[in-house]
Amino acid sequence: xxxxxxxxxxxxxxxRPAQTQLDKGVQRARALDSLLLSRMHGLSHKPELLLxxxxxxxxxxxxxxxxxxxxxxxxxxLWNSVLKEPRTSACYAQIVDETPSPQETARTAxxxxxxxxxxxxxGAFEQLLESQEQVYQPEEAEMVFVDPLSRFIAVDSxxxxxxxxxxxxxxxxxxxxxxxxxxxxxxxxxLREQSLSYRRLHGRDCVVGxxxxxxxxxxELFRVWDQWLGERSLHTSSFERIFVYSxxxxxLPGCWEELRSRGVAPDQVRLPQWAGYANALSSYWEFLLAxxxxxxxxxxxxxxxxxxxxxSRGLPQAREKGAVP
Amino acid sequence: xxYEQHDNxxxxxxxxxxxxxxxxxxxxxxxxxxxxxxxxxxxTAHQVEAVLWIxxxxxxxxxxxxxxxxxxxxxxxxxxxxxxxxxxxxxxxxECPVPWFYLTExxxxxxxxxxxxxxxxxxxxxxxxxxxCPELSIGQLPALGWxxxxxxxxxxxxxxxxxQVIWKAEEAVEFGLVDAALSWKDWRLVLxxxxxxxxxxxxxxxxAHRRGGASLGKPLHQLWTERAVPVLARSHVQSYxxxxxxxxxxxxxxxxxxxxxxxxxMCQPAYEAWLRRGVQQGAKSSQRxxxxxxxxxxxxxxxxxxMVAHLLDAGHRLCFVAEKAELLRQNLELxxxxxxxxxxxxxxxxxxKKISWYVGVTPKHPLYPTIRFGSFRDVHFLYQGVHIxxxxxxxxxxxxxxxxxxxxxxxxxPLLDFLFQAVYGVRSPSTWVxxxxxxxxxxxxxxxxxxxxxxxxxxxxxxxLRGLGWTLLGSERHWQRFLxxxxxxxxxxxxxxxTHLGRLELDPELLLVYQWRxxxxxxxxxxxxxxxxxxxxxxHYLSSFCLELSQELVAAGWIRSSHEADLYVADAMGYPExxxxxxxxxxxxxxxxxxxxxxxxxxxxx
Numbered sequence: 001x002x003x004x005x006x007x008x009x010x011x012x013x014x015x016r017p018a019q020t021q022l023d024k025g026v027q028r029a030r031a032l033d034s035l036l037l038s039r040m041h042g043l044s045h046k047p048e049l050l051l052x053x054x055x056x057x058x059x060x061x062x063x064x065x066x067x068x069x070x071x072x073x074x075x076x077x078l079w080n081s082v083l084k085e086p087r088t089s090a091c092y093a094q095i096v097d098e099t100p101s102p103q104e105t106a107r108t109a110x111x112x113x114x115x116x117x118x119x120x121x122x123g124a125f126e127q128l129l130e131s132q133e134q135v136y137q138p139e140e141a142e143m144v145f146v147d148p149l150s151r152f153i154a155v156d157s158x159x160x161x162x163x164x165x166x167x168x169x170x171x172x173x174x175x176x177x178x179x180x181x182x183x184x185x186x187x188x189x190x191l192r193e194q195s196l197s198y199r200r201l202h203g204r205d206c207v208v209g210x211x212x213x214x215x216x217x218x219x220e221l222f223r224v225w226d227q228w229l230g231e232r233s234l235h236t237s238s239f240e241r242i243f244v245y246s247x248x249x250x251x252l253p254g255c256w257e258e259l260r261s262r263g264v265a266p267d268q269v270r271l272p273q274w275a276g277y278a279n280a281l282s283s284y285w286e287f288l289l290a291x292x293x294x295x296x297x298x299x300x301x302x303x304x305x306x307x308x309x310x311x312s313r314g315l316p317q318a319r320e321k322g323a324v325p
Numbered sequence: 326x327x328y329e330q331h332d333n334x335x336x337x338x339x340x341x342x343x344x345x346x347x348x349x350x351x352x353x354x355x356x357x358x359x360x361x362x363x364x365x366x367x368x369t370a371h372q373v374e375a376v377l378w379i380x381x382x383x384x385x386x387x388x389x390x391x392x393x394x395x396x397x398x399x400x401x402x403x404x405x406x407x408x409x410x411x412x413x414x415x416x417x418x419x420e421c422p423v424p425w426f427y428l429t430e431x432x433x434x435x436x437x438x439x440x441x442x443x444x445x446x447x448x449x450x451x452x453x454x455x456x457x458c459p460e461l462s463i464g465q466l467p468a469l470g471w472x473x474x475x476x477x478x479x480x481x482x483x484x485x486x487x488x489q490v491i492w493k494a495e496e497a498v499e500f501g502l503v504d505a506a507l508s509w510k511d512w513r514l515v516l517x518x519x520x521x522x523x524x525x526x527x528x529x530x531x532x533a534h535r536r537g538g539a540s541l542g543k544p545l546h547q548l549w550t551e552r553a554v555p556v557l558a559r560s561h562v563q564s565y566x567x568x569x570x571x572x573x574x575x576x577x578x579x580x581x582x583x584x585x586x587x588x589x590x591m592c593q594p595a596y597e598a599w600l601r602r603g604v605q606q607g608a609k610s611s612q613r614x615x616x617x618x619x620x621x622x623x624x625x626x627x628x629x630x631x632m633v634a635h636l637l638d639a640g641h642r643l644c645f646v647a648e649k650a651e652l653l654r655q656n657l658e659l660x661x662x663x664x665x666x667x668x669x670x671x672x673x674x675x676x677x678k679k680i681s682w683y684v685g686v687t688p689k690h691p692l693y694p695t696i697r698f699g700s701f702r703d704v705h706f707l708y709q710g711v712h713i714x715x716x717x718x719x720x721x722x723x724x725x726x727x728x729x730x731x732x733x734x735x736x737x738x739p740l741l742d743f744l745f746q747a748v749y750g751v752r753s754p755s756t757w758v759x760x761x762x763x764x765x766x767x768x769x770x771x772x773x774x775x776x777x778x779x780x781x782x783x784x785x786x787x788x789x790l791r792g793l794g795w796t797l798l799g800s801e802r803h804w805q806r807f808l809x810x811x812x813x814x815x816x817x818x819x820x821x822x823x824t825h826l827g828r829l830e831l832d833p834e835l836l837l838v839y840q841w842r843x844x845x846x847x848x849x850x851x852x853x854x855x856x857x858x859x860x861x862x863x864x865h866y867l868s869s870f871c872l873e874l875s876q877e878l879v880a881a882g883w884i885r886s887s888h889e890a891d892l893y894v895a896d897a898m899g900y901p902e903x904x905x906x907x908x909x910x911x912x913x914x915x916x917x918x919x920x921x922x923x924x925x926x927x928x929x930x931x
Contacts (some may be wrong), residue, residue: 034683037644041620041695042688042711061678062642065618069515108547142650144657150673154654156684308744 003204004083011038011197012181012289014282018155020063028095032060033182033218034143035093037073039152040065043182049090052182053281055097066091073281075299075307082183089184096177096282110212111250117215120253128256131266135241136286141178146284165201170198179285192269193309200290203297203309204228206254215254217304220259225298225308231239236262239310240292243270246300255300287311326358328363333374335364339383342393345411345436346404346591361417370420375524376425377516378444385459385604386435397598405588407891408468411436414580415469419443424527426520428512434459434491439469442502446523449494449506456492456502463599468587470580617706618642622687622697622705623656624649629698630663632744637664637676639743645682646695653684696744701810703759704728706741713737715748716759718896722799725907727896729761732873752883758814760883763826764874764897765807765913768798770832771870773844779858783845791858795867797899805841812839827877871898872914 024286034056040046050066052059053073063069072094075183082090142156206224209217229235236242242264244255252271259269272283280299287297288311299307328337338362342352367373368583429443430451438456438744449456451900458467466473476483489496512519590596616713619629619636624647635642647653654848661680664672672680687695687707695707702717715730727747730738735750742748753760775784789917790799797803824831838844875890884890891911902909 030681033681035620037620037681038604038683038685039620041644041685041691041693043692044690046692062618062681065642144650144654144682144684146673150671152654152657154650224563236703 002079005200006083006185007083007198007200008183009198010181010183010187010288012179014138014286014289015178016138017141017176017178018141021178025058026148027099028054028056029058029061029203030146031143031176031178032058032093032095032106033062035178036060036062036091039091039180039182040094040106043091045089047089047091047182047184049081049088051078051090051092053094055095060093072281075284078281078284082185089182092134092179092181092183092285094179094282096179096279107248111248114211114215114248114250114254118254118255122253123254124260125256128266128271129274131269132271135267135270138177141200155189177282179282179289181289191215199311199313201288201305201309201311202232206306206308208304208306211248211251211300211302215251217306218251218254218258218300221300221306222262226262228308229310234310236264236296238298239268239294241290241295242268242286243272243283243290243295243297244300245272245278245280245298245304246298247273247280248302249273251300251302255298284309291298326353326360326915328647330367330373331517333372333524333777334377334517335360335367335373336380337376338381339378339384339437342382342388343771344388345384345409346386347388347391347394348398348403351407354407354414357414358410363412364421364423365417373423375423375520375527376421377520378425378427380427380429380431380433380437380441383431384433385603386439387600387606389604391585392597392600392604395591395600399592401588401592402452404583404591407589408580409579410585411440412468412470415440415443415471416579418472421445421792424524426523428452428516432456436467436469439467439471442471445843446527447503448513449497449503449631452494452506454494454506454658455491456494456497457489458486459490459741460599461487461598463595465590465891466583466587468584470583473580473583488534528740534596563877618644618693618914620646620647620687620691620693622693622695623660623759623806624652624687624697625700626858627656627660627721628661628696629723630667631719631724631726633660633664636680636743641743642679642680643676646685646687647682648684650684657682665673671700694740694744701806706744710739711740712736713741716761717745718749718761718893719899720803723797723899723902725896729759729893729897747892747896749884749896750894758823760878761897762814762825763823763831764894766811766836767826767829767874768870768898769804769807769844770835771867772798773835775863775866779862781858786863789863793860793864794903795864796900796902797900798867801841804844808839808841808844813837826874827881829874862885868896868914869919875914 030317032052034224036050046065048067050060050063050069051072052063052069053071057071057073059069059071068088068110070077072081074080101285140156142154143252145153145155147153206221208224211217236259242259244252245257246255252274256269268285272278272286278286284297284299287309290311294310294312296310297308301307326337326339326341328335330336341350343349345353364373364376374846397710424446425444427441427447429441429447429449432455433441434455434457441456448714458472459469466476472486476486492500492502494503497503498506619641621633621643623645633643645653645657647656662677668675687697690709691707691708692709696716697705697707699705702721704715704717706713706715713730713734715728716733718727719725719880725746726744727749728741728745729749730741731750732750732752738748738750752759759849771787774784775781777782781789784801787799787801789895790796793799824833824836871891871894875887875894877882878884878893879887884893888911890915892907895910895914900907904910904913
């Protein structure tokens with residue numbers, strides 16, 4: 001069982017440009033480069049490691065600027081590269097342009113079977129979904145893309161609102177999600193003093209019963225979570241935001257029931273993949289970059305190998321004194 | 326050096342940064358020996374079928390630590406012992422019962438390259454890499470014996486190796502030193518299955534052909550060219566080749582003659598001097614050759630195409646930045662169409678990996694050099710803590726881009742070397758007003774003066790100027806922009822502009838002219854003296870003005886040397902390109918200096 005506790009400084013953003021109906025490969029490569037370059041420009045020293053994740057695994061063309069480059073395929077890749085090598089500053093860039101395998105028949109079947117196992121209060125869950133609209137919207141990004149004929153296309157929010165240049169976008173309502181960040185584990189003391197971007201992260205794995213067999217694991221998972229929080233004298237109410245991610249949407253109503261029974265309000269919960277443009281990695285980064293004092297992350301995997309983490313922000317001393325909420 | 330076993334494969338990483346010859350490498354050599362022991366043990370038990378050796382850092386002997394050691398603390402016997410161990414490692418790799426596959430993305434020059442050649446198959450996954458033995462250029466034979474064995478077989482090979490000491494990856498493939506050079510970026514993802522295929526392929530081939538590592542595939546008829554080995558080179562190479570008893574020594578496993586003579590040679594001052602030069606050049610070239618990333622802020626105005634092309638040619642990567650997406654799109658379209666016209670192929674195809682862009686704001690202390698051009702050709706150069714503000718003298722369309730910076734920032738000028746053809750450190754009368762502004766005002770005044778005295782209208786003069794090749798001075802657009810700038814400058818600074826440049830007075834009335842129309846009116850003819858008009862006279866008049874101006878600049882102490890002042894004036898006035906470079910022009914101005922002494926008084930009067 002893998003448990004970790006680490007301090008680091010993180011600075012980054014999550015942005016959401018409208019997706020153009022153009023050649024995806026070119027766009028993705030360009031967007032990945034522009035993400036990286038915008039981050040590199042603002043930095044004061046050169047990061048050694050480039051972490052990137054992109055649906056097609058295409059390496060950014062500016063990756064030779066870094067001494068090492070790593071492609072992240074899953075959350076465990078991220079932990080391996082970030083937590084096991086704590087003295088490397090890293091740049092991170094990711095593009096998410098599709099939901100995690102929505103049309104998979106096996107998944108639909110699993111979701112249906114999960115719903116059969118235990119009837120949920122779907123009314124309460126719909127209420128949660130309604131509140132999701134207000135919980136979190138990443139800022140809209142302006143970008144310049146190249147279409148297959150190498151013409152440039154500026155995509156910005158104003159233009160799109162007028163709807164004159166890209167009527168298609170309004171119709172399709174599809175977005176890319178761009179995540180970029182700069183991660184510096186073990187920040188030096190002067191950095192700690194000046195930055196609120198300093199975080200402390202706790203996390204651990206938790207293996208419960210396989211969800212393909214039934215939902216018994218769910219209550220066990222939350223029991224372990226309670227216990228883990230209790231050890232550090234925390235409670236669900238001490239989190240400003242709780243990110244719940246599961247590849248299987250059918251598990252979410254169950255999670256919500258458990259959370260609701262612990263007195264969690266709907267606007268405290270964020271279901272990243274419900275918005276349609278997220279995957280496990282990006283929602284973990286969303287959790288790391290969240291603009292809240294204390295956040296929690298729950299990763300509910302179909303095979304029962306779950307993970308939870310929580311992240312508190314600000315100076316350690318100040319946090320102890322209670323100066324930072 | 327780390328290694329781990331994956332099923333039937335042994336994966337070994339090469340991560341040692343430094344020279345194999347230095348004492349710092351002892352631990353590394355010990356690890357290599359341990360690895361070899363293990364490989365031999367596993368191979369006899371048939372538990373391993375191949376070794377994958379991945380070079381993860383660039384290797385070269387030009388390493389500061391090695392140079393220091395060589396200069397101060399090296400004992401020849403230590404070096405000889407180290408070489409003997411490396412020799413043995415090389416031989417063990419070459420004779421290993423399982424194949425060694427060598428993979429790299431980085432260059433490999435010097436001692437390690439012989440270990441690489443000893444591997445049974447060699448693959449390079451980056452075409453921009455270099456391989457070879459640079460020490461052959463001073464006549465030192467690599468001491469690990471791979472090349473020595475080759476040369477013993479065919480002495481003519483020595484010529485070939487000395488003619489070209491390092492190869493680019495693709496040349497190395499042609500030459501047979503490397504099996505394949507691919508620009509296959511994601512090879513790591515499929516490394517293990519790929520290695521399995523290599524093992525299968527290896528087993529299908531007959532081992533007899535492969536044993537012995539790289540073989541030289543060039544036909545011998547290319548080797549006839551005689552090239553004199555430098556005198557220094559003869560001492561090592563020939564002393565080695567001249568030995569008679571080397572066969573018996575080789576039977577012991579290590580070629581003692583080779584190692585002794587190599588260790589001896591490395592302790593000579595010639596080798597040390599060569600190494601020092603290499604380290605210095607390497608320090609420079611590693612700064613230069615790794616293509617830098619340069620940000621070009623095109624929010625206000627475009628970056629001159631000359632500069633962009635110059636940077637692309639030098640292998641830099643470029644990133645265009647603007648604050649608004651629409652602005653960025655427009656400016657990118659313009660810039661890239663200029664590049665396209667210049668390179669005659671689509672720039673996005675050609676520089677796909679070199680050009681990128683993003684919408685955003687330039688930070689105050691960017692990590693990479695950032696350059697931003699403003700309205701009146703003012704230039705901001707930002708780089709980490711450095712901020713240089715200067716003025717580009719020449720027009721954007723011109724091939725020669727030069728910059729004027731305040732003398733106080735002159736120490737930072739070397740930073741700009743790769744961007745501009747020339748940088749002038751100028752002591753300007755006011756920190757906010759460039760000298761360029763005064764020079765242009767004066768030039769305009771001189772043109773008007775000429776028009777008045779000869780009775781020619783300004784448009785006519787401009788046409789004559791264009792015909793003569795003074796395209797910048799003859800451009801109406803240029804003057805319009807200048808007037809706009811002057812207006813904004815006066816508003817911005819609330820007067821207080823200098824009224825004279827040395828002894829050359831600026832016309833106060835003309836300084837307040839902001840309208841193109843009133844400029845024409847100011848240039849209306851007052852009297853006519855037809856004997857002194859025409860393009861010849863105009864040119865004569867202008868060049869003597871330039872001469873006068875450059876003398877004034879030096880006399881007033883704004884520019885240090887008269888040659889620099891000549892060059893400055895030539896650039897600021899837009900020298901006629903048809904007559905050669907500005908230095909040609911400056912030289913002519915310099916030679917004229919003696920003959921035009923009579924004009925001096927005439928000009929001061931005007």
